[in-house]
Amino acid sequence: MKQRVLMKGNEAIAEAAIRAGCRFFFGYPITPQNELPEYMSRRLPEVGGTFVQAESEVSAINMVYGAAGAGARVMTSSSSPGISLKQEGISYMAGAQLPAVIVNIVRGGPGLGSIQPGQGDYFQSVKGGGHGDYRLVVLAPANLQEAVDLVTEAFDIADLYRNPVLILGDGLLGQMMEPVEFRQSTPRELPAKDWATTGLRNHNGHKNVINSLVLHAIDLEAHNIHLQEKYALIKVAEQKAELLHCDDAELVVVAYGSTARIVKTAIAQLRDQGHRVGLLRPISLWPFPEDAFAKVMPVAKNFLCVEMSAGQMVEDVKLVVNGARPVHFYGRMGGIVPTPNEIATQVLQIMGVK
Amino acid sequence: MVKVFDCPKSLTDMPTHYCPGCTHGIIHRLIAEVIDELGIADKTVGVAPVGCAVLAYNYFVCDMQEAAHGRAPAVATGIKRVVPDGVVFTYQGDGDLASIGCAEIVHAAARGELITTVFVNNGIYGMTGGQMAPTTLPGDKTSTSPYGRDTKKQGFPIRVSEMLATLDGPAYIARVSVHNVANIVKAKRAIKKAFEYQIAGKGFTLVEVLSTCPTNWGLTPKESLEKVQRDMMPYFPLGDYKDIEAGEKK
Ligand SMILES: Cc1ncc(C[n+]2csc(CCOP(=O)(O)OP(=O)(O)O)c2C)c(N)n1
Numbered sequence: 080m081k082q083r084v085l086m087k088g089n090e091a092i093a094e095a096a097i098r099a100g101c102r103f104f105f106g107y108p109i110t111p112q113n114e115l116p117e118y119m120s121r122r123l124p125e126v127g128g129t130f131v132q133a134e135s136e137v138s139a140i141n142m143v144y145g146a147a148g149a150g151a152r153v154m155t156s157s158s159s160p161g162i163s164l165k166q167e168g169i170s171y172m173a174g175a176q177l178p179a180v181i182v183n184i185v186r187g188g189p190g191l192g193s194i195q196p197g198q199g200d201y202f203q204s205v206k207g208g209g210h211g212d213y214r215l216v217v218l219a220p221a222n223l224q225e226a227v228d229l230v231t232e233a234f235d236i237a238d239l240y241r242n243p244v245l246i247l248g249d250g251l252l253g254q255m256m257e258p259v260e261f262r263q264s265t266p267r268e269l270p271a272k273d274w275a276t277t278g279l280r281n282h283n284g285h286k287n288v289i290n291s292l293v294l295h296a297i298d299l300e301a302h303n304i305h306l307q308e309k310y311a312l313i314k315v316a317e318q319k320a321e322l323l324h325c326d327d328a329e330l331v332v333v334a335y336g337s338t339a340r341i342v343k344t345a346i347a348q349l350r351d352q353g354h355r356v357g358l359l360r361p362i363s364l365w366p367f368p369e370d371a372f373a374k375v376m377p378v379a380k381n382f383l384c385v386e387m388s389a390g391q392m393v394e395d396v397k398l399v400v401n402g403a404r405p406v407h408f409y410g411r412m413g414g415i416v417p418t419p420n421e422i423a424t425q426v427l428q429i430m431g432v433k
Numbered sequence: 434m435v436k437v438f439d440c441p442k443s444l445t446d447m448p449t450h451y452c453p454g455c456t457h458g459i460i461h462r463l464i465a466e467v468i469d470e471l472g473i474a475d476k477t478v479g480v481a482p483v484g485c486a487v488l489a490y491n492y493f494v495c496d497m498q499e500a501a502h503g504r505a506p507a508v509a510t511g512i513k514r515v516v517p518d519g520v521v522f523t524y525q526g527d528g529d530l531a532s533i534g535c536a537e538i539v540h541a542a543a544r545g546e547l548i549t550t551v552f553v554n555n556g557i558y559g560m561t562g563g564q565m566a567p568t569t570l571p572g573d574k575t576s577t578s579p580y581g582r583d584t585k586k587q588g589f590p591i592r593v594s595e596m597l598a599t600l601d602g603p604a605y606i607a608r609v610s611v612h613n614v615a616n617i618v619k620a621k622r623a624i625k626k627a628f629e630y631q632i633a634g635k636g637f638t639l640v641e642v643l644s645t646c647p648t649n650w651g652l653t654p655k656e657s658l659e660k661v662q663r664d665m666m667p668y669f670p671l672g673d674y675k676d677i678e679a680g681e682k683k
Pocket of ligand 1: 483484485486502525526527528529530555557558559560561566
């Protein structure tokens with residue numbers, strides 16, 4: 080029987096992490112994600128886990144580094160300004176190939192910005208954020224059921240590839256309530272963490288070292304080549320996207336996360352009026368779902384990218400479409416959520432409907 | 434023939450990259466001897482800093498993690514929480530611990546994190562070429578205090594052991610030196626006590642070791658050892674600053 084419970088986004092993500100076997104959480108308060116660490120501080124002791132409120136996001140991510148290096152399933156969460164502080168640690172984790180899940184409940188920026196939802200952290204999430212040539216797997220849920228499902232996915236992907244995974248939500252997703260069901264995912268075969276630093280006693284006296292320092296250029300290049308090969312595998316295997324009404328869509332709206340929900344409402348209205356509009360919703364922002372674009376290209380005449388930002392994902396849409404079709408953009412900033420009507424107006428304009 | 438001096442089992446038998454006259458090597462050896470004597474090599478996880486000891490993960494024969502600059506106490510916290518029956522130590526310089534990692538060490542100490550920190554205070558940023566450290570003595574010349582540290586403009590050195598001893602989390606805080614044999618023996622005793630307190634679950638432990646940097650001080654190894662005694666020890670007095678078994682003393 081299906082067991083659905085009504086939960087707040089931040090708490091649902093936390094509970095999903097615990098069900099995915101996460102037993103360690105290190106965080107620092109920041110709105111609009113506070114319910115996540117609060118829930119963890121309550122729930123983790125019940126399951127024999129550990130919650131530590133760190134002195135800063137810098138410390139929190141480095142505690143994650145240590146715990147991940149010791150082989151634990153570990154999570155941290157924050158919102159934009161705090162995620163900026165974590166970038167150093169994230170780069171080190173990518174370099175040292177440490178699996179962990181990081182949640183960003185994005186708010187408006189730049190700087191202290193606001194505590195309203197935003198999508199201005201796309202560049203930071205998918206293009207680097209920290210220093211060096213590295214990638215995070217970035218998953219962007221659009222509803223709470225998906226958020227819950229993606230948490231398990233995130234831990235599995237992290238462990239499978241030994242890479243940090245970022246869940247990119249936003250203030251809307253974190254604060255809303257929806258019914259969710261904690262269901263079993265298809266189990267993946269995951270490699271043993273025989274590299275973890277838990278003491279020589281646990282690996283037959285063989286010494287394990289967690290490290291991202293590679294002093295000789297030739298060795299560091301080899302390490303980078305290895306990382307790039309890993310990213311290439313992820314690119315093939317881990318693309319995720321939703322296609323809605325794309326079979327006959329002349330105009331394809333591209334949107335992720337909360338924005339995609341609003342786009343869906345706009346599309347329903349437009350469809351009722353007989354307009355052939357569809358939605359391509361990237362769920363994995365990195366790897367960017369290029370395969371999904373290949374599917375809609377034969378019919379699509381125009382693309383419209385809608386974001387709660389000045390236009391960040393639209394750059395990736397343009398890269399994929401590569402000049403073959405016009406790519407339009409509509410965005411709101413500063414924590415303003417676009418309305419279905421605004422989006423519908425944009426669509427009709429592009430389609431030349433008066 | 435009887436062998437009377439050998440490489441500790443917990444120390445890799447290889448030449449280190451440290452400069453002649455630098456005491457990092459001696460301090461490494463003391464830690465390794467303590468790990469051997471306590472028989473804990475198979476459950477010890479060390480955390481190396483960013484600084485001259487960045488390659489410490491090559492020198493200790495135990496599991497190691499390399500931390501970002503100053504973050505070793507946070508990394509060690511993560512490790513210890515996952516491996517509570519393990520022994521976790523950080524090895525940090527004064528730039529690493531007292532400057533960029535000041536928040537991390539203070540809060541690890543305040544939490545009473547069950548780790549041991551070996552804090553190597555040489556009053557300078559060795560690895561980056563001799564810049565001023567938070568522990569550089571007033572008047573001392575470095576590459577970023579070329580006229581001598583002017584306390585009016587560059588402030589005062591931080592006495593880490595005294596500062597951390599004000600907190601309730603630490604079980605043992607001591608400052609030692611390795612400038613002569615008698616002090617090396619005392620330093621080892623302090624490091625051993627710190628590890629023992631950690632194993633007994635008494636609280637956070639830190640041993641500050643006054644150290645040398647002949648290369649960046651511009652002194653010979655012998656002059657460097659003399660400077661430790663003459664200039665550093667008056668500003669950074671040796672002794673136990675906190676020992677929950679002995680009661681607090683100054
Ligand atoms: C974030 C960051 N900032 C600066 C550096 C450069 N850096 C490397 S070592 C070091 C100072 C180390 O000095 P100390 O901790 O006193 O150790 P020592 O080298 O003297 O043993 C600095 C500033 C770095 N690696 N990372």
